[in-house]
Structures are given as C-alpha cells and as structure tokens.
Amino acid sequence: xxxxxxxxxxxxxxxxxxxxxxxxxxxxxxxxxxxxxxxxxxxxxxxxxxxxxxxxxxxxxxxxxxxxxxxxxxxxxxxxxxxxxxxxxxxxxxxxxxxxxxxxxxxxxxxxxxxxxxxxxxxxxxxxxxxxxxxxxxxxxxxxxxxxxxxxxxxxxxxxxxxxxxxxxxxxxxxxxxxxxxxxxxxxxxxxxxxxxxxxxxxxxxxxxxxxxxxxxxxxxxxxxxxx
Amino acid sequence: xxxxxxxxxxxxxxxxxxxxxxxxxxxxxxxxxxxxxxxxxxxxxxxxxxxxxxxxxxxxxxxxxxxxxxxxxxxxxxxxxxxxxxxxxxxxxxxxxxxxxxxxxxxxxxxxxxxxxxxxxxxxxxxxxxxxxxxxxxxxxxxxxxxxxxxxxxxxxxxxxxxxxxxxxxxxxxxxxxxxxxxxxxxxxxxxxxxxxxxxxxxxxxxxxxxxxxxxxxxxxxxxxxxxxxxxxxxxxxxxxxxxxxxxxxxxxxxxxxxxxxxxxxxxxxxxxxxxxxxxxxxxxxxxxxxxxxxxxxxxxxxxxxxxxxxxxxxxxxxxxxxxxxxxxxxxxxxxxxxxxxxxxxxxxxxxxxxxxxxxxxxxxxxxxxxxxxxxxxxxxxxxxxxxxxxxxxxxxxxxxxxxxxxxxxxxxxxxxxxxxxxxxxxxxxxxxxxxxxxxxxxxxxxxxxxxxxxxxxxxxxxxxxxxxxxxxxxxxxxxxx
Numbered sequence: 001x002x003x004x005x006x007x008x009x010x011x012x013x014x015x016x017x018x019x020x021x022x023x024x025x026x027x028x029x030x031x032x033x034x035x036x037x038x039x040x041x042x043x044x045x046x047x048x049x050x051x052x053x054x055x056x057x058x059x060x061x062x063x064x065x066x067x068x069x070x071x072x073x074x075x076x077x078x079x080x081x082x083x084x085x086x087x088x089x090x091x092x093x094x095x096x097x098x099x100x101x102x103x104x105x106x107x108x109x110x111x112x113x114x115x116x117x118x119x120x121x122x123x124x125x126x127x128x129x130x131x132x133x134x135x136x137x138x139x140x141x142x143x144x145x146x147x148x149x150x151x152x153x154x155x156x157x158x159x160x161x162x163x164x165x166x167x168x169x170x171x172x173x174x175x176x177x178x179x180x181x182x183x184x185x186x187x188x189x190x191x192x193x194x195x196x197x198x199x200x201x202x203x204x205x206x207x208x209x210x211x212x213x214x215x216x217x218x219x220x221x222x223x224x225x226x227x228x
Numbered sequence: 229x230x231x232x233x234x235x236x237x238x239x240x241x242x243x244x245x246x247x248x249x250x251x252x253x254x255x256x257x258x259x260x261x262x263x264x265x266x267x268x269x270x271x272x273x274x275x276x277x278x279x280x281x282x283x284x285x286x287x288x289x290x291x292x293x294x295x296x297x298x299x300x301x302x303x304x305x306x307x308x309x310x311x312x313x314x315x316x317x318x319x320x321x322x323x324x325x326x327x328x329x330x331x332x333x334x335x336x337x338x339x340x341x342x343x344x345x346x347x348x349x350x351x352x353x354x355x356x357x358x359x360x361x362x363x364x365x366x367x368x369x370x371x372x373x374x375x376x377x378x379x380x381x382x383x384x385x386x387x388x389x390x391x392x393x394x395x396x397x398x399x400x401x402x403x404x405x406x407x408x409x410x411x412x413x414x415x416x417x418x419x420x421x422x423x424x425x426x427x428x429x430x431x432x433x434x435x436x437x438x439x440x441x442x443x444x445x446x447x448x449x450x451x452x453x454x455x456x457x458x459x460x461x462x463x464x465x466x467x468x469x470x471x472x473x474x475x476x477x478x479x480x481x482x483x484x485x486x487x488x489x490x491x492x493x494x495x496x497x498x499x500x501x502x503x504x505x506x507x508x509x510x511x512x513x514x515x516x517x518x519x520x521x522x523x524x525x526x527x528x529x530x531x532x533x534x535x536x537x538x539x540x541x542x543x544x545x546x547x548x549x550x551x552x553x554x555x556x557x558x559x560x561x562x563x564x565x566x567x568x569x570x571x572x573x574x575x576x577x578x579x580x581x582x583x584x585x586x587x588x589x590x591x592x593x594x595x596x597x598x599x600x601x602x603x604x605x606x607x608x609x610x611x612x613x614x615x616x617x618x619x620x621x622x623x624x625x626x627x628x629x630x631x632x633x634x635x636x637x638x639x640x641x642x643x644x645x646x647x648x649x650x651x652x653x654x655x656x657x658x659x660x661x662x663x664x665x666x667x668x669x670x671x672x673x674x675x676x677x678x679x680x681x682x683x684x685x686x687x688x689x690x691x692x693x694x695x696x697x698x699x700x701x702x703x704x705x706x707x708x709x710x
Contacts, residue, residue, distance in 0.1 A: 032568075033489045035525055039496035042518060046500055046509050082485055082569050108488030109481050130492040133499040 021050040022073040025144035028101070029053045030060055030079040030091070036129075040078065040136070047137055049144075057086035057094075064098060074151060076124070076143035081107040081114055092121040100150070102143040106131060157223070163209050164224050171208070174201040178214065179221045238421045239283035245425055246276030249432040257439050264314040268435055271307030272428070274300050279424070298336055298353055302329045305360035308431075312367040312383075315438075316374070332356055347401050354398050361391040361427075371438070375445075379437030386430030393423035461545075464669065469542040471666045472594050475601060476540055482565035487532050490525035497521045535562060538590060539597075545588040545673075549700055552583045552592075552619055552626055559596040563604065570613070572604050577618040583626045584700040587674045592697075595670055595678065598663035599630050599693045606634030606691060626699035629692065636682035636689045664693075671695060 027044050029051060031037050037053040044051045050071070054060040057079070077095065081088035088105045095101060105118040106127040118126040124146060125139040167175065170191075177187045184202070188195040211217040250272030257265055281288070281297035306325050313319045339349035365387035372380030393416075400416035476483065497518045504510040504518075535558065560574060567574060585592070600615070607613040612633045620627050668678040676697035683690045 033493075035493040035521065035528075036489060036496075039493045039500070039521065042500045043496050043503075046503055046507075082565075085571065108485035108492070129488040130495040133496065133503070136496075 018050070021048060022071065024048050024050070025074040025076065025140075025147065026050040026052065026071045027140055027144075028060060028075065028077045028079075030055075030057055030077065030083070030088075031106075032056060032080065032083050036080075043133060043136065044140070049140065057083060057088075057091040060091070061086075061094065074144040074147035075101045076104060076140060076147050077101050078104045078106065078140065078143075081105050081118065082109075089117055089121050092118075092123060096122060102146045102150075104139050104143050160209070160220060160224055166208050167205065171201045171205050174198060175205045175209075175217065175221060178202060178205075179218050235417060235421075236283045236285065238418065239279050242421055242424045242428070243276045243279030243283060245428045246272050246279060248276075249428050250276070253432050253436055256436055260439055260443055264311045265435075265439065267307045267314065268311035271304045271309075271311060272432065274304030274307060275428075278304060294340060295333065295337065299329070299333055301353075301357060302332055302360075305357065305364070309360065309364055309367065312364065312371060315371055316367065347404070351398050351401050354394055354401065358391050358394040358398065361387045361394060365391060368434070375438075375441065377438055377441045379434045379441055382434035382437065383431050386427035386434065389430075390420070390423040390427040393420040396420070464673070465545055466542070467666060468545075468591055468594060468670060469540070471598070471663060472590070473540045475594070475597055475663065476536060476562075479563065479566055479601070482569055483532070483536060483562075485569070486565040487529060490529035490532070493525040494522050494529070497525070539593070543590075545591060547586055547588065549584045550587055550589045550592055552585060552628060552697075553578045554582075555589060555593050555596055556617060556619070556628070559593050559600055562597060563600050566601070567604055567615075570604055570608060572607050572613040572615060574600075574615045574617060577616065579619060579621070581621075583619055583621045585626050585674070585676075585697045586700055587697070591670045592674070595667040595695060596628070596630075598667045599678075599695070602664065602693070603630060603632035603634065603691065606632055610634055621699050624699055624701070626697045628695040628697075630695075631683065631692045632690045633688055634690050636691045637680055642680060642682070671697070674698075 027049050029037055029040050029044075030053075031040075032055055034055065037055065041051045041053055050073070054063070060077075077091075079088045079091055086094070088107075092103050092105065095103060102124045103122070104125050104127060105121075105123045106129055107114050107118075108129045115126045124143045127135065127139060164172075170193075173191060174187060177190065182190070184195055184198050188198045191198070205211075206217065209217065209220050211220055250269035253272070254261070254265070254269045278297045278301035281293055281300065285293045306320075306329065310319055310325075336349065336353060339345045339352055365384045368380050368383035368387065371377065372384060397416045397420045501515055501518045501522075504515055510518075539562070556576065556578065560576075603615045607615070610633060614633045616629075616631045618629045618631075620629075664678070664680070671678040674697055676695065679694040679696065681692050681694075683692055
C-alpha cells in the first residue's frame with residue numbers, strides 16, 4: 001500500500017473570489033422576513049461581500065456554538081430589531097459577551113426610542129427600512145472597518161504575548177525595572193549582577209519585543225500587564 | 229200658528245240623521261276601525277233608534293216610547309262617552325254603567341207611575357241626558373286640548389250646544405208644568421231638536437276628522453321613529469368606522485413595520501438590478517429573478533394597503549354571506565406583526581367545513597380584531613403568551629371562541645360587561661371597554677351576542693370571549709352524504 005501522498009491543493013477561480021470576499025468581509029444578515037434576506041444578500045453579493053443569512057437570532061447563535069473554523073476576515077452583523085423570541089437588542093447584548101462583532105441594527109419604524117436603545121446597546125449604526133443602497137453599503141463598510149481594526153489589535157496582542165513568553169525570567173525582571181524608570185547601574189545593584197549583563201539583557205528584551213525606544217518598550221509592557 | 233212644524237216628524241228626522249251619519253262614519257273609516265269607533269257608531273245608531281221610538285209616541289205602546297226609548301237613549305250616551313273615554317285611555321267600568329242605568333230607569337219608572345208627575349219625569353230624563361251631553365262635550369274638549377285637534381272641539385261644540393238647548397227645554401218644561409205628553413208643540417223643543425241635528429252632524433264629522441287626525445299623527449310618529457332609527461344606524465356605522473380607525477391607529481407601528489418589509493425588498497432588489505446593469509454583473513436570468521422579486525413584493529405591499537383601506541373606509545353596512553374562517557384569517561394578517569413583536573402565538577383550531585354567517589364582513593372582522601387585540605394586550609409580561617381560536621357550528625348557531633393565557637378579565641369588567649359603555653372612568657381599560665362594547669353592539673346588530681367570561685382559576689384563569697352568531701344553514705349539510 002502506498003502511503004497517502006500529500007497533494008498540493010489546486011486553487012480554483014471560486015477560491016480566489018472567496019479570498020477576495022474574505023478580504024472585503026463577511027456580513028451576517030438576520031431578519032425574520034426571507035424576502036428581505038434575499039434582497040440584501042443579492043445587494044451585498046454584487047458588491048463583493050461574503051454573506052450569511054439567518055431567519056432568527058437563535059439560528060445564528062446556534063451556529064456560533066458549533067465549533068467551526070471562523071471566517072478569516074472582518075465580520076459584521078446586520079440585524080432587524082423586531083424579531084420574535086430574541087430581538088435585535090437582546091442579540092446585541094449576547095454578541096457583546098461572545099465575540100463582539102460590530103452590529104448594525106435596522107427597523108421598519110423610525111422610533112426615537114428604538115434608535116436610542118440601539119445606540120445605547122452599542123450598535124455601530126441604526127438603519128431605517130427601506131434602506132437606500134448607498135446608506136447600507138456605507139454602514140456595512142464602516143462596521144467592517146471596525147471589525148478589521150479589532151482583529152488587527154487582537155493579532156498584535158497575540159504577537160506580544162508570544163514574544164513576552166520568549167523572555168527569560170532575568171530578561172523579564174530587567175524589562176520591568178527599566179519600565180519602573182531605574183538606570184542600568186541601579187538595576188545591576190538591585191539584581192546583584194554586572195552592569196554589562198544588564199546591558200546585554202536589555203538589548204535582548206528590545207530585540208525580542210521589537211521595541212525601538214524605551215518609550216516603545218514602556219507601552220508594550222503596559223499592554224502586556226493590562227491583560228496578564 | 230203657521231209654523232210648519234210637527235214635533236213627531238222632527239223627532240223622526242233627527243232619528244234618521246242619527247241612523248245615517250254613524251253608518252257613514254263606519255264606512256268612511258273602514259281602514260282604521262277599532263273598539264272606540266265601533267262604540268261611537270253604535271252609540272249614534274242607538275240615539276237614532278231612541279229618537280225614532282219617541283217619534284212613534286201614541287202609535288206604539290206607551291212603555292216602548294218611554295221606558296224603552298229612555299233605556300236605549302241611556303245606552304247610546306254611555307256608548308259614545310265610553311268611545312271618547314277609550315280615546316283618552318280612561319274608560320268607565322261596565323258594572324258602574326249598568327248600575328247607573330238601572331238606577332236611572334228605576335227613578336224614571338217611579339215618576340211614570342203618576343200622571344201628574346209627567347213634566348217632572350220629562351225634566352228628570354232630559355236633565356240626565358243634558359248631563360250626559362255635557363260630559364260628552366267636556367270629554368271632547370279634553371281630547372281637543374290634549375291632542376290639539378280642532379275636530380274634537382267641533383264635537384265639543386255640537387254637544388255643548390245640545391246641552392245648552394236642553395237646559396232651556398228643561399226650564400221651559402218645568403215652568404209650563406202643564407205638558408203631559410213628551411212630544412208637544414213648543415219652540416224650546418224645536419230649538420233642542422235643531423241642536424240634536426246639529427250635534428249629530430258636528431259630532432260625526434268631528435269624529436271622522438279626529439280619527440283622520442290621529443292616523444296622520446300616527447304616520448308622522450312612525451316616520452319620526454324611522455328617521456330616528458336611520459340616524460342611530462348611521463351613527464352606529466360612524467362609531468364602527470371610528471373604532472376601526474382607532475384600532476388601526478394603535479396598530480400603526482406594527483402595520484408600518486409590516487409595510488416597510490416589502491418596500492425594503494422592492495427598493496433593494498431594484499437597486500441591485502440598477503447596479504448590475506451599470507457594471508454588467510449578473511446574468512439576464514438573475515436580473516429577471518430580481519425583477520420578479522420586485523413585482524412580488526409590490527403585490528404584497530398593495531395587499532396590505534388594501535386590507536387597511538378596506539378597514540378604515542366609511543361605507544354603508546351590507547349583508548352578505550360571510551365565511552367566518554376567512555374573517556379570522558384576514559384579521560390575523562392585520563395583527564400578525566403586532567402579535568409577532570409581542571411574541572404572542574395564535575393557535576387556530578378551525579373546522580375545514582366553512583361556517584357561514586349573514587352579515588357585514590368588515591364589521592365582523594372588527595369584532596374579531598377587537599377581541600384579538602384585547603387578548604394580545606392582556607398577554608404582555610405573561611410567561612405563556614398563547615391565544616387559542618376555535619370555531620364550531622351548533623345547529624343554527626355559529627360560535628367563535630377566543631381564549632388567552634392572560635390574567636383574565638377583572639371582576640370589574642365582568643360586572644360591567646352588560647352596560648353600554650363600561651368603566652369609562654377607568655382610564656386604563658377605557659380603550660378595551662369601548663372596543664368590546666362596540667363589538668358587542670355590532671354582534672347585536674347581527675342578531676348575535678358577545679360573551680365575556682374567565683376560565684376557572686385552576687386551569688389558568690385566562691379570558692374567554694365567545695361570539696355567537698346565527699349561522700346560515702350550509703348547503704353541504706343538506707346534501708346527502710355519499
């Protein structure tokens with residue numbers, strides 16, 4: 001029997017299109033009216049966005065529970081406020097606990113009350129049906145931009161975490177002392193090591209964390225401290 | 229004395245007058261005969277008979293021309309008095325009239341026993357007659373006053389004149405004290421007989437006029453009643469329209485949402501096609517599909533608008549066979565969004581066989597709308613939000629039952645349920661009360677009823693509204709089952 005051969009995957013046109021869409025972003029549509037879902041999906045599709053449609057908030061939440069590879073690009077949720085069982089505002093609160101994808105709420109009624117509660121719940125925008133294509137696409141673009149920023153900051157957090165973990169105990173101590181505002185001789189005296197060694201560790205820290213100045217280092221260490 | 233006057237002939241002519249005129253009256257008023265008219269005419273005929281009997285004085289046995297004629301005369305007075313009293317709604321008791329007549333005849337007989345009491349007897353009998361005529365005149369005058377009828381005054385005039393002439397005759401009789409016969413040659417008697425003739429004419433023509441007056445008044449009253457009914461029907465329709473508008477006004481947020489859905493789909497689909505045409509994206513088939521969506525959603529929106537317009541447009545009520553199931557489904561479409569938003573679920577348990585009732589489809593829908601909205605409102609903040617709608621035909625009745633899982637009607641509403649406008653003071657339930665009250669009156673117009681009650685507390689205690697309407701016997705029931 002031949003051992004299974006690793007085949008290099010063939011990249012099709014569809015895959016390329018999907019990659020482009022992924023770069024543009026995914027819009028999760030939630031509305032209890034299938035006609036509305038179809039119309040918005042067609043609009044977003046023609047504008048090059050990836051699109052997922054759900055007829056209720058539960059259906060979307062159930063899908064989130066399933067352990068599936070996540071969409072690799074920016075994601076936003078476009079959801080109607082008035083829905084049975086879990087309405088748009090309740091979903092917004094739920095999602096804030098889960099993954100915090102930016103949310104656009106829409107409604108057929110231009111109630112000041114609804115708009116106020118939508119923004120209070122942290123919606124990026126509140127759209128009133130019928131929604132003009134320009135308005136819709138602008139809001140979607142804005143929400144996806146926020147999502148992309150979130151994802152970028154998440155990615156840099158991970159980088160920082162990895163690089164912090166690569167520091168040795170001594171290097172970490174030195175970094176903390178530097179951030180505390182001590183000079184090299186003071187650190188050497190405190191840790192009971194040679195001044196030369198302190199300088200060496202300090203250089204390692206700067207290299208591993210990718211900091212270009214002491215100010216840079218202080219900022220990175222502050223971020224690390226914030227989530228550790 | 230060259231007066232061409234013979235008392236017996238005069239009496240006879242008066243009698244003939246009193247025979248002919250009542251018959252004439254009876255024939256003229258053929259369309260509106262009643263007991264009062266019959267009594268009046270019989271009274272007239274008896275008077276005529278009495279006069280004729282008296283004119284036969286000397287030719288017939290004496291008891292006939294005296295006692296019998298007086299008895300007949302008394303009967304004629306009483307019959308006419310009773311006729312007018314019936315008109316006034318205050319008839320005399322028959323027993324008292326009989327006793328009075330017998331007493332009168334007894335006294336008359338006593339006076340007749342002695343020849344020298346002749347004038348006294350005549351004076352007595354004539355006085356009684358005079359009193360009767362006066363009473364008739366007084367009754368006629370009262371009728372004239374109460375009904376504003378000039379014809380009644382004419383009767384009063386006739387008998388008043390007769391009474392006055394009779395008084396003169398009595399005085400004359402008592403003064404002369406020589407007359408032995410009832411009929412003899414005196415001017416006062418001639419005057420009285422002329423008055424008798426006049427009274428017969430005035431009395432009977434007056435009576436005809438009175439009856440005609442009354443029928444005209446009756447017709448006016450009927451017309452006024454009809455007009456009042458018409459006004460109240462119109463008002464009822466207007467109230468119904470206002471109630472429908474109020475209902476839809478309160479539903480406007482959810483109706484707006486319902487309308488905005490197809491409009492959103494239309495706008496977005498149209499804009500997708502626009503973009504596709506500009507950038508040359510999508511196949512023709514895909515574009516056509518989008519245009520189909522636009523058309524479909526336009527129809528959907530226009531159906532919603534049509535439903536709303538039907539509901540708020542004022543229009544005369546009409547009666548036609550209505551399928552109750554259809555009414556329930558139409559109304560459900562109107563409140564669907566409202567129920568959806570408030571997370572109320574409707575469970576329909578409708579028989580497959582259509583149940584038909586006779587009535588106005590919009591007004592029946594209005595009842596169902598009020599009942600449904602009442603149920604939806606009652607379910608806010610309840611853990612279980614369900615409305616059960618069931619329908620059944622039991623013989624000649626169609627029964628629609630709506631039961632909700634809410635807290636039930638308050639004892640206050642149930643106790644006021646029968647009143648026309650319940651608990652208007654209670655601001656919280658005013659709307660509910662008004663809607664259900666209007667629904668109840670619509671049900672009443674359809675010969676049905678709207679019953680409010682609560683389920684037993686142990687089985688939930690929800691509110692139950694039952695609409696009971698007369699069903700049309702469906703053809704399917706008559707058809708022999710294969």
